[in-house]
Amino acid sequence: MKITLLVMTLNEVNGMKAIMPQIDRSWVDQIIIVDGGSTDGTIEWAKEKGYEVYVQKQRGFRHAYTEVWPLIRGDGVITFSPDGNSVPTAIPELVSKMKEGYDMVIASRYLGDAKSHDDDAVTAFGNWLFTRTVNLLHGGRYTDVMVIFRAYRKDLVQELGLDQDEAYELPEKLFGTKISWEPLLSVRAAKQKLKVTEIPADEPARIGGERKLQVLKWGACYYFQFIRELWFWKPAKNKSLRFAMEECKHEQQKF
Template identity: 40%
Template sequence: MTKSSLVILTLNEIEGISALFDKIPFNEVDESFVVDGGSTDGTVEFFRERGVRVVSQKSRGRGEAFRIAERESSGDYLIFFSPDGNEDPGDIPGLLKLLDEGYDMAIASRFLPLAKNEEDDLRFPWRAWANRAFTFVANTIWNKNKYITDTINGYRAIKKEAFRRLKVDAPGFAIEYQISIRAMKLGLKIAETPTIEGQRIGGESTAESIPTGLLFLRFLFREIKIGRNL
């Protein structure tokens, strides 16, 4: 029987998780645990008080959190969720359903019809424009299947077997982009479902726009250089 693992990625998200915890459909998954990047605001204690296992990262970085999640999970499916308010926990069952239907990876897209990006109401949605640009390049170079609209959103589910085949090594926020690119390179079956991105709850995003964009560029050129070999 196929098992699913919900991985909750945290770094000082006490405000977000306090608001969202009761909305997370824990009953829809077989296992749930937290990978924490060094929270000091009570996030770790919050989960432990509620009986949720917390795995602490010895080295920082979102990419490392993804790799730790793969090693620590017992499920066949991995669902990555960040409780910062941007991601709707109500999308979790739909992402799992797409894997059950035979897809290797399912992404919650902020750019499909009926979806919403948190910058949609801004006059100059710089991050959304950058996302579309990086997504267009990846599709143009590597994707032979249906166009993927959101290669960067970390809110996604993936079969563990597929994740292992990707051999990802990105250290930070480029991890999701690298996963998408390598999934395209291998011709994996990728699906998307529209999501409504909410506003962040508490604090500032740890993904600074310019440094993160430069990191994406670095890994984009690296993936171009190595070709389809992983």
């Protein structure tokens, strides 16, 4: 299994300079810096260091993902925050768990001894509430449904419909913002009863730069999605559908 590391950046040059040298390029098969239009030298620095850089065209975190997806050569991805919040040493652990055959592995800030040093009272409560809600409503067994730092199969995006605008449009319109897909990925992975696990990983405090999190607006959008998912998206009846789809793809390639 090949793994692509997606490094998400928006004006994150200080974090990049501190964190990227801690990542051994041989840990993964491909690294892409996915930039949201930085103006602080992040893009220039990354290119100078020889990284593959993709600059997103449409604003919003989820568009960064949908736009970069066709460039991914791995069968699995790791999404990573180079602002200091993701500990690079957890990358090899995520890779090896994926190679054991999991659909998704979350680097949880709240599992076992792990701690977040980035949370304030509001985000700590929000993350707890969101995780409890997803577990109660959708039968998850998560300790962290929100974190960016996680690994999953590339094809999950299509299988769980995460690339469909309809999954986000209404809450985004109601609350006037653009959101990401991690919370919905957690929900639908639980609904589909995928093979999911977590590893404990501390969240150190942010290194310089500015926080982009819009606590209230994003919180409202994600909560809306959690409730609507009770009826909005139905999991495939049996998991062999996935394999049937794969077979179809192979057949098409033959012709």
